Amino acid sequence: MALAPPFPPEVLATRRALVLRRMAEIAPGSSVAVFPATPVAVRNHDVDHPYRADSDLFWLTGFEEPEAVAVLATGEKPFTLFVRPRDPEKETWTGRRSGVEGAKKAFGADAAFTVDALDKELPELVAGKGTLFYRLGAVDPAFDARIARILQGLRMRARAGAAAPARIEDPGQIVHELRLRKRPEELIALRKAVEITRRAHLAAMQTGRPGSHEYEVQAALEREFRGGGGRGWGYYPIVAAGPNATVLHYNENSDPVREGDLVLVDAGGEVDLYTADVTRTFPAGGRFSEAQRAAYELVLGAADEAIAQTRPGATIDELHEGAVRHLTTGMVKLGLLEGDVDKLIKDGAFRHYYMHRTSHWLGLDVHDAGNYRDERGGPRKLEPGMVFTVEPGLYIAPDDEKAPEKLRGIGIRIEDDILVTDGGHENLTAAIPRTVAEVERSARR
Ligand SMILES: [Mn+2]
Numbered sequence: 001m002a003l004a005p006p007f008p009p010e011v012l013a014t015r016r017a018l019v020l021r022r023m024a025e026i027a028p029g030s031s032v033a034v035f036p037a038t039p040v041a042v043r044n045h046d047v048d049h050p051y052r053a054d055s056d057l058f059w060l061t062g063f064e065e066p067e068a069v070a071v072l073a074t075g076e077k078p079f080t081l082f083v084r085p086r087d088p089e090k091e092t093w094t095g096r097r098s099g100v101e102g103a104k105k106a107f108g109a110d111a112a113f114t115v116d117a118l119d120k121e122l123p124e125l126v127a128g129k130g131t132l133f134y135r136l137g138a139v140d141p142a143f144d145a146r147i148a149r150i151l152q153g154l155r156m157r158a159r160a161g162a163a164a165p166a167r168i169e170d171p172g173q174i175v176h177e178l179r180l181r182k183r184p185e186e187l188i189a190l191r192k193a194v195e196i197t198r199r200a201h202l203a204a205m206q207t208g209r210p211g212s213h214e215y216e217v218q219a220a221l222e223r224e225f226r227g228g229g230g231r232g233w234g235y236y237p238i239v240a241a242g243p244n245a246t247v248l249h250y251n252e253n254s255d256p257v258r259e260g261d262l263v264l265v266d267a268g269g270e271v272d273l274y275t276a277d278v279t280r281t282f283p284a285g286g287r288f289s290e291a292q293r294a295a296y297e298l299v300l301g302a303a304d305e306a307i308a309q310t311r312p313g314a315t316i317d318e319l320h321e322g323a324v325r326h327l328t329t330g331m332v333k334l335g336l337l338e339g340d341v342d343k344l345i346k347d348g349a350f351r352h353y354y355m356h357r358t359s360h361w362l363g364l365d366v367h368d369a370g371n372y373r374d375e376r377g378g379p380r381k382l383e384p385g386m387v388f389t390v391e392p393g394l395y396i397a398p399d400d401e402k403a404p405e406k407l408r409g410i411g412i413r414i415e416d417d418i419l420v421t422d423g424g425h426e427n428l429t430a431a432i433p434r435t436v437a438e439v440e441r442s443a444r445r
Pocket of ligand 1: 277360389391415
């Protein structure tokens with residue numbers, strides 16, 4: 001477990017100062033915000049899942065140890081961190097802990113307590129504040145119950161002068177808005193994640209030849225994610241050969257790769273908890289068939305069109321509509337749909353072969369935090385610093401008798417990570433082979 005944050009302390013202090021400023025704007029008067037850690041998840045018996053910190057807590061503190069609680073409050077000592085106690089015996093088994101000293105020295109806490117002091121100290125931090133910022137129903141139901149107990153306890157002590165906050169607000173409206181616009185240090189981490197992801201997809205294209213198995217491709221990916229210095233994957237990889245690629249979230253990754261298959265790989269590496277999210281689809285034998293190539297070029301064209309539209313002021317809805325129009329036009333040409341393109345779009349006929357959205361925010365979470373709507377409920381305008389995916393696809397079930405036979409069982413998705421810049425956009429994942437020529441070269445047998 002890291003005994004220091006992966007970002008400079010002043011960077012994290014700036015983030016907390018921004019949050020405190022927004023708290024004061026939303027809730028004039030005194031307020032306090034509480035951010036609990038993700039609970040440890042049991043895998044089986046006495047084996048836990050590898051621990052992954054909550055993204056909000058990590059964004060605010062850089063602190064990754066389980067059981068932590070961060071508190072931001074108006075007043076004298078704005079940043080309090082509750083941490084597991086130092087314990088030489090336990091640390092021998094499970095690794096070094098920061099303890100209260102480390103919380104203050106390395107993580108910049110103004111005050112720090114061990115977690116066993118939560119019942120005593122957390123009510124004191126909440127008492128008398130006008131507003132409590134706490135995201136109910138998000139991270140840990142047991143902690144939700146703790147917050148309820150604290151509020152109840154303060155109300156019971158009303159006659160003794162204690163006061164429970166009159167308002168409860170969601171801190172997500174503050175933290176998620178800030179997470180949406182990536183800062184320079186976040187883009188550095190993302191670019192590192194993209195680089196190990198580039199190497200991973202190249203390795204996948206070289207590994208996934210006829211006679212191999214999906215799991216060997218997965219192993220090649222994971223070797224690059226971890227071997228490249230990342231934490232591993234940011235979400236469980238999808239390796240889908242042949243018709244498996246028409247199952248959107250297939251991740252058994254257990255089947256053989258056969259001659260003539262397309263192999264769809266949706267996988268991204270994680271660096272400092274920022275993840276890339278990239279999908280590539282390549283021919284196992286190194287050459288697209290004519291039908292595969294036509295389908296691939298269609299999806300690629302939709303991706304290029306959506307990416308080309310990306311600039312400040314554009315919306316994700318517009319990009320999606322552009323991709324849908326391009327795909328629907330191509331579906332008619334390929335013989336998948338029949339009729340007037342406008343009507344096919346209006347009726348949603350394209351959903352038979354393209355059933356998901358084109359984009360989602362990307363960052364600490366693969367489906368990152370941040371509203372997709374503006375305050376008036378309309379599609380929000382893109383701004384410099386936002387990062388999102390563009391991932392059109394085409395999925396033709398193997399038993400789809402309405403589809404031309406040579407297209408049945410083809411599943412294609414091409415997914416890139418796009419940064420909005422002042423002048424337009426940057427495709428962060430452009431260096432990962434994506435044109436027909438690039439993919440065939442990388443998958444050469
Ligand atoms: Mn995605």
